[in-house]
Amino acid sequence: MARVRHLEVAELLALRDGEGTAFARAHVETCTACRGELERLYRVRAELRALPTISPPRELWPRVAAAVRQRRLRRRIAFGTSALAVAAVLLGLVVLRGPSAGVAQRGGDVWVAEAASQDLGPVISRSRQLESLLEAYRPTYKVYDAPTALAVSVLEDRIVLLDRMLAESRAIGADRQLLRGLWGERVEALETLVGLELVYEGRVVQEGRVWR
Amino acid sequence: MNGKALVLASGEVARARAGDTEALESLYHAFATPVYNLGRRICGNEEDAEDVLQDTFLEVCRSIAKFRGDGSLWGWVRQVAVSKALLLLRRERGRRVRGFEGDRFLRDGPGTPPPEPSAPIDLETALNRLSPLSRAVLWLHDVEGYTHEEVGELMGKTASFSKSRLARAHQNLREWLR
Numbered sequence: 001m002a003r004v005r006h007l008e009v010a011e012l013l014a015l016r017d018g019e020g021t022a023f024a025r026a027h028v029e030t031c032t033a034c035r036g037e038l039e040r041l042y043r044v045r046a047e048l049r050a051l052p053t054i055s056p057p058r059e060l061w062p063r064v065a066a067a068v069r070q071r072r073l074r075r076r077i078a079f080g081t082s083a084l085a086v087a088a089v090l091l092g093l094v095v096l097r098g099p100s101a102g103v104a105q106r107g108g109d110v111w112v113a114e115a116a117s118q119d120l121g122p123v124i125s126r127s128r129q130l131e132s133l134l135e136a137y138r139p140t141y142k143v144y145d146a147p148t149a150l151a152v153s154v155l156e157d158r159i160v161l162l163d164r165m166l167a168e169s170r171a172i173g174a175d176r177q178l179l180r181g182l183w184g185e186r187v188e189a190l191e192t193l194v195g196l197e198l199v200y201e202g203r204v205v206q207e208g209r210v211w212r
Numbered sequence: 213m214n215g216k217a218l219v220l221a222s223g224e225v226a227r228a229r230a231g232d233t234e235a236l237e238s239l240y241h242a243f244a245t246p247v248y249n250l251g252r253r254i255c256g257n258e259e260d261a262e263d264v265l266q267d268t269f270l271e272v273c274r275s276i277a278k279f280r281g282d283g284s285l286w287g288w289v290r291q292v293a294v295s296k297a298l299l300l301l302r303r304e305r306g307r308r309v310r311g312f313e314g315d316r317f318l319r320d321g322p323g324t325p326p327p328e329p330s331a332p333i334d335l336e337t338a339l340n341r342l343s344p345l346s347r348a349v350l351w352l353h354d355v356e357g358y359t360h361e362e363v364g365e366l367m368g369k370t371a372s373f374s375k376s377r378l379a380r381a382h383q384n385l386r387e388w389l390r
Contacts, residue, residue: 009386013375013378040386042388044335047335048355049333049355051339053245053246054248054261055245055249055251056245056261057258060244063266064240064266064269064270065233065236065237067270068270068273153224159289
């Protein structure tokens, strides 16, 4: 008597998914064992779909929002840096072409003059150095734990505010002492940010977990 | 969709696309549970599921302006979530392969150790005991409704790979759920 060939799981799954062969379809009509297996596969799929929904154990939006804000801020800083670089190049062209075209480049002129000045040059240079350090510590996205995210966010807001104050101070021709004070505060905020990054990196490595 | 119903106010998606933070937050709260659930089922643990949730929404916030709106928003978010979950599995797998070269069982990364032959287990426990790849294929095909071609493509493999993984997953479940 010939042995009956039962269907493989793959053949039964194909049948369940409406792709079975004619042989498989005919076989389950007559084979109780394979029909039972096919019914079991239907049942398991239904049970999988009916598993209870698992909700996130905690609120992660603040982390995501902090990372999104950082990314936007970095883009703004990058845009600002590019704009200044463009201004510097334009200024260079103006200088090469002669003094008559210089008036239109007044904003860039002021900034370049500030960076080159004896009183503001060192603090601006330090500020740039710290920003490069920060860039090196931060990949495209980085998500912190809640206390670090809050501290980072406060410091970044402070830097944005200082940048606005610097721009407005220049626009109204404020004295050098005020500009020096603002640049100094900017450097302090950046130093604290870099410090936070260092501490945080050390901590997440210790805990064996890195939030991307 | 495996998760609670989504409720988004009209115009919320348009505002999210324009970068409105409140609208992005609404989007997060509308989709957080199904995305977390997907991550939890595919990755099999809470920690990785949180990473999937977080990475998915970073990507959603970054790329929503590119969402053309010609498909369902959940379909798009789910696609992002699946990519992030599979990326995480690939990273985990890479780490294990580097750490345990030569161990065939670990090449796919282990699920939880198989149960004692006599110990009865429920479907949820059995699901977590599957190897990560088998669990991912099973969930994507049987629950999320991806075709074998789509699963294969998502994993950088073929439809045949997906079919054989699914068969293996069901064989394991059959054995464990007897």
